[in-house]
Amino acid sequence: MIRILKFSFADLARSRWSYIYFAFYLVLGFTLLFLNESLGKAIVTLINVIIVLTPLIGTMFGTMYYYNSKEFTELLLAQPVKRSTIFLGQYLGLSLSLSGSLVVGLGIPFFVYGITKSGEIWDFGLLLVAGFFLTFIFVALSFNIALSNENRIKGFGYSILMWLFLAVIYDGLFLLSLMVFNDYPLDKASLFATVLNPIDLARILVLLKLDISALLGYTGAVFRKFFGTQLGLVTSFTILILWVVLPVLRIVRKAKKKDF
Amino acid sequence: MKHALAGFFFLAFVFFAPTIFASPTRVCQTCKKRTIGEAIRQAQPGDEILIAKGVYYEKGLIIDKALTLRGEEGAVIDGSGKGDKTILRVEANKVTIENIIFRNVTKNHVKDLAALKVHKARNFEILNSTFENVFFGIMIEKSKKGRIEGNRVSSKAISQGNSGNGIHVWHSSKIDIRKNEVWGVRDGIYLEFVKKSKIIDNKSHHNLRYGLHFMFSNHDEYIGNEFYKNGAGVAVMFSKFILMRKNYFHDNWGSASYGLLLKEIYDADIEYNVFERNTIAINTEGSTRINARNNRFLANGWALKVAGACYKNIYTKNDFIRNSFDLSYNSKLNDNLFLGNYWGSYTGYDLDRDGVGDVDHRPVKLFSYIVNKTPESIVLLRSLFVDIINFSEKVSPVFTPDEIVDSKPAMRENNAKL
Structure with missing residues (x-):
């Protein structure tokens, strides 16, 4: 598996898109830090970028990479290698290269501007961890979709729809239900709904660490009470890990049965 | 002869007057008078008492005649934090307190014990004194024409129920509160039923509740003050004809914190103030005929939160920059005008x-x-969804109140110099 991971990683490392993705974060990081006078503000701006962009890029790359390397995969399948090894290797190779672009691309500008000496290092770290998880989750989900759909167009369509649902439509339904059930106490319900969606969960985890959390008022107090405890943190990270593990398990199972 | 005698008396008066009237009585460890209490009791109206450097453990002092009480550098009156007495009480007109350090006032849940209490007095002056570890610092009751200038009031308040106010003025008029600094108490400056007073160039910060708390006080002005890091910011309630100018409200940040809380205010002018990094810069409720102009709102959570029953307020030439929400409105009815803001x-x-x-x-x-x-x-x-609906609503408003609109938005900042 390690060898296939290396292949995938080396393949991606040579591809133009990885560099573009890396360069994008590098430029974004430097620009934000240049325009904002403080690291904290740059982190707040980055929340939006990370929670929207990392899932989208993960989804796109995941689907694209699967379909593009299909011939190579079929060649590998002819060799005496376990199927799960091939697909897991590819999955990890892609996820690691994407999250590597994120961490290094943003890490360099923030390091240059002295994040290691400032108090915001933990907020920044959490932001990167959130981006890391989101990448792994969405690459896994898109691999699933691509494995289940031979038709590229369909596969792309479903992937984009999946991203759209989790990033936008989910929040819309969430907001709508909050407004419809306005007469009931909704703190717990909104907490529950937030925890279920990885994008929302990542967003809230980072928001609560920042100054901006004061805006959340008493709903925020409920959230802080939950996420401030050991149980809350363990729960939220468990859920993020589950979001990675479950789709990956399905990749393995699906790959075993699939006719190529 | 008669003239000569008169001339003699006149000359004598001129020469001896300073020694009779103005030579101060000195209080120190080795002087004739060793306690301040003794010095006050034996003084004549108009006398000056000079307190030498040192710590005087005295309390329950009462000034009942016109006196000047002045401290040399390092003169401390220590209330020792026990018993149930105010350190110094002023009950006469024309009293001046200057350059004295008051320390350690007892906390009491029944009596409002203060370091210095002025009761039914006129023309008093409290100058350049320091109040440390107090329950209430300076307390003015039913008095007129006073000056409170250059004092520093502080304490280590931990809970609201267990702490008092820094400068507490009740039922008074024409009080001039200037250049004081107050921190670590419940309410920095508290005014209730105070008329025609001026609060100028003070600093009030790190207080548990409000930096400035204003109740039932009409025709007052506060100018050039700085309020920051107070538990709940500044509250102005139930008052008429208030002028607020060139104040700086900043860093009042927390889930229940305001830069400025306006409740039941009529005919106020709010101008040239700067609001920076507050959770809610101005929260207004039940306020009518307020002119807010040339204020600057920078990086607040909410710049302006308008709750119910606000009529005929005018907001012009203000700058709203980098706030999470510029304006929040909870009623469909709008009787307020927004014009020419940036x-x-x-x-x-x-x-x-x-x-x-x-x-x-x-x-x-x-x-x-x-x-x-x-x-x-x-x-x-x-969330991305929120950005999308905000954008679509901006393009074609359906839900947000139609009348809340600035028909002459400024292209450049109006008050960049503030």
């Missing part, structure tokens, strides 16, 4: 280059409207 979120253009945007600006975002209706929805802050 909105950082304005996306219009100015083709004729007259400095006024050609397109109307609607400062209420759909999301801020929704948050008002359903507070829990704030958890969607910074």
